[in-house]
Amino acid sequence: MFGLSxxxxxxxxxxxxxxWMLFKRIGGVARQGAARPSPAERARAAAEEVTRRQSAETEKAAGAALELQACPTCGSYGTPGSTCHCGYKHPSA
Structure with missing residues (x-):
């Protein structure tokens, strides 16, 4: 009656x-809308973001030149608004 054949x-x-095939097909249809990038694509995107940030910082630093000011106490130079190692605070420009 319940024998295996x-x-x-x-x-x-x-x-x-x-x-199994039905679930694979349903999962594939659901994943098509939100395709995950491969590890190589994620790494490339991260490297591009780092490069973009570095170039933006370089352009920002290059565009704003600061006039250095001599410290009257020790003679070293510093940017306006910074504090010298001797404790003198350079006046803001």
Whole structure:
């Protein structure tokens, strides 16, 4: 009555395989809208972002030249608004 036969085993395997393929197809359709970038693409995007930030900082630093001011106490130079190692605060320009 409940004995195993080759046809029952094959039918069970076929049903399992069909369910598996159905879930794969449903998952593939769901993933198409939100495709994940590969690790190489993520690394390239991160490197481009770092390069973009560095170039922006370089342009910002190059565009704003500061006049250095001599410290009357020790004679070293500093930017306006900074504090010298001797404790003198350079006046802001």
């Amino acid at each position: 080759l046809s029952k085993i094959l039918l069970t395997a076929l049903v399992i395989w069909l369910v």
